[in-house]
Amino acid sequence: MDIAKNRTDAVELELPSPPVPVANYVPVRQVGNLIFTAGQTPTRDGVLTVSGKLGRELSIEQGQEASATAALNCLSALQQHLGSLDRIVSIVSLTGYVASAEGFGDQPAVINGASLVLEKAFGDKGRHARAAVGVAELPGLAPVEISMIVEV
Template sequence: MNIQEDPIHAVELELPSPPVPVANYVPVRQVGNLVFTSGQTPTRDGILTVSGKLGRELTVEEGQQASATAALNCLSALRQHLGSLDRIVSVVSLTGYVASAEGFADQPAVINGASLILERAFGDKGRHARAAVGVAELPGQAPVEISLIVEV
């Protein structure tokens, strides 16, 4: 699916198939006009596209690509839940976790990959509050995990 299929989006970004939960949770939960995504990793069809830690096996640029892929997975889950990304009034918040080697401190640069995707897709509506957190490990040796809160 292309984000472009929704009339407000003039950019071409390929959305993957909606992610399938791998444990006991739902991909999206709506409370009033806020919609929360579960954390998404850089997978395609359930397969991790890249693994490893930033600052050891992966460069900042590779981490940015991974965080962009994870953000697209969040958008795919949102689209499945909402029926259309046009319902999104704004991206409120992004939380990004970065599997980091000891001494790695460029988590914000890595999570910029996800932030830039959201701004590209939604313009000013895609600008958001954000946290970029370094962690020792992520599920399946994923390098990043992204979750979003959006307003509808």
């Protein structure tokens, strides 16, 4: 699915198939005009595209790519829920978790991969508040996990 079909012709980001929950949760939950996404990792068709910890097995650039993929998974879940990404008024907040080796402190640089995807897709509406948090481990040994809050 191509975001360009749902946003503008200038955007050329391809959405993956919507992620399928691997446990007992829903991909999105809407409360009034806010939608909360479940955390998404860098998977394609249920398979992790990369694993490892930032600052040990993975570079910042690999982490940025992984966070961009996870953000696209969030957008895919939103697309499935909303029917069209055009209904999004703004990306309110993004939380990024980074599986970090001891001493790694560049979590914000890693999560920039996700932030840049959202800005590219939505322009100023994609600019958001954000947290980038280093953690010891993530599900399935994923390097990053992204969740967001959007306004519709």
